[in-house]
Amino acid sequence: MKYSIVNNVKHPPFKGGVGICACCGNETVAKCGNFKVHHWAHKSRKHCDPWWENEGEWHRLWKSYFPVESQEIIFKQPETNEKHIADVYIKQTVIEFQSYSIKEDEARIRESFYNNMVWVVDGCKSEFDKIYFHQSVYTPHTDDVYLRKLRWVGRGKILAKWSKSTKPVFIDFGTDLVWHLLQFDPKTKHGLVKAIPKEDFVNSFGGKYT
Numbered sequence: 289m290k291y292s293i294v295n296n297v298k299h300p301p302f303k304g305g306v307g308i309c310a311c312c313g314n315e316t317v318a319k320c321g322n323f324k325v326h327h328w329a330h331k332s333r334k335h336c337d338p339w340w341e342n343e344g345e346w347h348r349l350w351k352s353y354f355p356v357e358s359q360e361i362i363f364k365q366p367e368t369n370e371k372h373i374a375d376v377y378i379k380q381t382v383i384e385f386q387s388y389s390i391k392e393d394e395a396r397i398r399e400s401f402y403n404n405m406v407w408v409v410d411g412c413k414s415e416f417d418k419i420y421f422h423q424s425v426y427t428p429h430t431d432d433v434y435l436r437k438l439r440w441v442g443r444g445k446i447l448a449k450w451s452k453s454t455k456p457v458f459i460d461f462g463t464d465l466v467w468h469l470l471q472f473d474p475k476t477k478h479g480l481v482k483a484i485p486k487e488d489f490v491n492s493f494g495g496k497y498t
C-alpha cells in the first residue's frame with residue numbers, strides 16, 4: 289500500500305516507519321528498498337484485503353494524479369463485513385487500476401462489490417498487445433475524431449477479455465491517451481474504441497494530470 293496510518297494521518301512509507309493499516313487495523317512496516325516501489329507491508333496479511341496486489345510504477349503513477357484523500361479508500365459490505373481497498377474513490381466513482389492479469393469471474397465480483405466503478409487497464413503488460421492494437425485501429429468516416437474502429441489482428445486476448453466487463457474499461461497502451469473500449473466482438477474481432485487524452489480523463493474525475 290501507498291498509505292498507512294501514522295499518528296492518525298495517512299502517511300507514505302518512510303525508512304523505519306511503522307504504521308497501522310486503515311483496512312484491517314494491523315501493524316504495517318515501511319519497505320523503502322532500492323528495487324520495489326516504496327510501500328507499506330503487513331506483518332501478517334491474514335485479515336486484510338485479499339484483492340490487494342503489490343503495486344508497480346504504472347499503478348502508483350496513475351494513483352498520484354488524484355488527491356491523497358481519494359486514494360486507497362476502504363469499502364465495507366455491511367452484512368458480511370467484507371472489506372476492500374479501492375485504488376481511488378472520487379466523484380462517487382471507484383477507479384481501479386489493473387496491471388496484473390485478473391480472472392474474469394474475479395473481475396465481475398469486484399464490479400458488483402464496488403458497483404459504481406471504472407477500470408483503467410495496463411495495456412503494456414505484453415509488449416505485443418500495444419503493437420497489435422495500433423495496427424488494428426482505423427478511422428471510420430465520422431465527425432468524431434477520437435472514435436476508431438478496429439479489427440484485432442493480434443493473438444492476445446486483452447480486448448476479448450475486457451469486452452465482458454459490466455463497467456467502463458479504459459486501456460492505457462503507454463501513450464498520452466486512454467482507449468475507452470466501447471464494443472468488441474470476440475468472434476468477428478471487430479470493435480469500436482474511443483481515444484481520450486489522459487489529461488481529460490483525469491480532469492473529468494477532478495484529478496490533476498502532471
Ligand SMILES: [Zn+2]
Nearest residue numbers: 309311312336
Ligand atoms: Zn490490512
